[in-house]
Amino acid sequence: MECIFCKIAKGEAPADKVLEDKEFLAFLEIRPLNPGHILVIPKKHYRWVWDVPNACEYFEFTRKVAKVLQKSMKTNFIASGIAGNDVLHAHIHLVPRFKDDEHGGWLKIENVKKIPEEEMKSIAKKIRESF
Numbered sequence: 001m002e003c004i005f006c007k008i009a010k011g012e013a014p015a016d017k018v019l020e021d022k023e024f025l026a027f028l029e030i031r032p033l034n035p036g037h038i039l040v041i042p043k044k045h046y047r048w049v050w051d052v053p054n055a056c057e058y059f060e061f062t063r064k065v066a067k068v069l070q071k072s073m074k075t076n077f078i079a080s081g082i083a084g085n086d087v088l089h090a091h092i093h094l095v096p097r098f099k100d101d102e103h104g105g106w107l108k109i110e111n112v113k114k115i116p117e118e119e120m121k122s123i124a125k126k127i128r129e130s131f
Contacts, residue, residue, distance in 0.1 A: 016124035
């Protein structure tokens, strides 16, 4: 059975994509902790970030996305996290932080934001246009 991230990478499942190249894809998280929350994945399935053989390129792609996210969302603080428990496909979270964003010093996973689909598409467009 293929994972949802593999389906997104192949264009078989919808996602609000912000940047992609031959190897990697960045798209908006559907359960964002803040507006602009992005997931960065390798297009090929790897269980853990540590399994990605071209990790330098993966992190350079992620850095590029984070810098544009910082600019487009008008914040200096982009929190990041490497995960793998929720979806069993390597991914990196990039979360813009804002003053009074209800998270305090640490991101709180229970503070998922309800962002309408139209607004998510608008956020993705704003980020894409900042590259």
